Amino acid sequence: MSEAEGDAENWTLPSDADAVREALVSWYEADHRSFPWRETTDPYAILVSEVMSQQTQLSRVEDAWHAFLDRWPTTADLAAADRADVVGFWSSHSLGYNNRAKYLHEAANQVEDEYGGEFPDTPDELSELMGVGPYTANAVASFAFNNGDAVVDTNVKRVLYRAFDVPDDDAAFEEAASELMPEGESRVWNNAVMELGGVACGKAPDCDAAECPWREWCSAYASGDFSAPDVPEQSTFEGSRRQKRGRVVGALREHGELALDELGPRVRVDYGGDTGAAWLKELLADLEDDGLVEVAERARESDGDEETVARLAR
Known part of the structure; x- marks a missing residue:
């Protein structure tokens, strides 16, 4: 698996891509980790979860997410809050950089003042909200409105690199992720492929125990070489x-x-x-x-x- 940019075009998805898609979605829908933000399509609640989850363990996020929404259940409530209270909440729950709390408060004000309390529903429009970058905007569009593009994060890159020999090249990852995602199904697909990266295809893979649905097609599973962009390459692979x-x-x-x-x-x-x-x-x-x-x-x-x-x- 090459990391050279010049190799970005030297890969292909399996010819039976429909079977690949069906296998992943079926695996996800049969059993997946339960998080409360997966049980709602409220864009505000999803935005809060996405901002809280940035470099913060999900086990710590869940309690904070419930407490935050109990205190400020709508964008109107959050917009009306004293920013110092929001920052204080963030700090007391060890949620990382306090500027995220400031941005979330400002985004709530934007939704109220500029959008009449209704969230925009496309990645481009969501990116106009304070502190909402392309990844977060796409996640909210996907999970709240089923209107997003294919998510490409570290976990997804690792999955694509291992399974289909997609090279370590951002353009190739974007192309592969977009080609794989079924049209109009960003909500279930992005949840599923992120779940795959989190449960079965982590830095230390758990292919069989997690019953990875892509073992049949996976190059890494076939060879036993589970190196990836965020996993040190095994130097003894040649001739092994x-x-x-x-x-x-x-x-x-x-x-x-x-x-x-x-x-x-x-x-x-x-x-x-x-x-x-x-x-x-x-x-x-x-x-x-x-x-x-x-x-x-x-x-x-x-x-x-x-x-x-x-x-x-x-």
């Missing part, structure tokens, strides 16, 4: 068993079912002898245990004798 695992999966994706003597040379140039059929069968057994490939015996067309073949798990 992880690399060979990835080559097996890549060859089977490209060619379908292969006999060992067809697969072996595609995995290593020195296939044969000590690195021949016995070695390859051991490697395939590991991949079969991980649910990535299937190994079977079939009659050889030339003489009817049995031979071992491998294919991707169905």
Whole structure:
């Protein structure tokens, strides 16, 4: 996986992108972490959660979010509040830089004074609010109005880099995220892909325990190399068993079912002898245990004798 900007165009999403989308959304809707801001479409409540969540642990945000909305339940309430009280609340709940509280108070005044108490519903308009940057604006547009673009944060970049070999290039990440997101479904999609990055594909991945829905397509899962833009690259990958695992999966994706003597040379140039059929069968057994490939015996067309073949798990 290259980080060179010149490699930004040398990647493609899986040909069965619809299956990729359906797998992620189904996984998310079946089970996901429960946060109160995911249970509302109130743009004010969502904006408060987004501002509070900036560099603050979500476990600490939840209590503060409830307390903040109990005290100032609407933009009108917040706009009418003394700014010193808002900053004092922020500080007492250890929510980070106090200027965020100031900006949130000013944004509430803007909503009341400039928008008649009604939130704008597009990322561009939301970006006009004080302290609301492109990411936060898009999040509010997505989760409140289902009217956002694809979210691209550190977690999403990590997922795309690992799963689909998207290079460490902002333009490539934006393109891949936009291409993947189903049109008109920014609310569920952005929640789902962020959940994937937070639960299954963190810096230390938890693919199987979290039942990652993209294991079937994921390059990192196939190779065992889970480096990413925010995770130090493993220097021992070249020539490693992880690399060979990835080559097996890549060859089977490209060619379908292969006999060992067809697969072996595609995995290593020195296939044969000590690195021949016995070695390859051991490697395939590991991949079969991980649910990535299937190994079977079939009659050889030339003489009817049995031979071992491998294919991707169905």
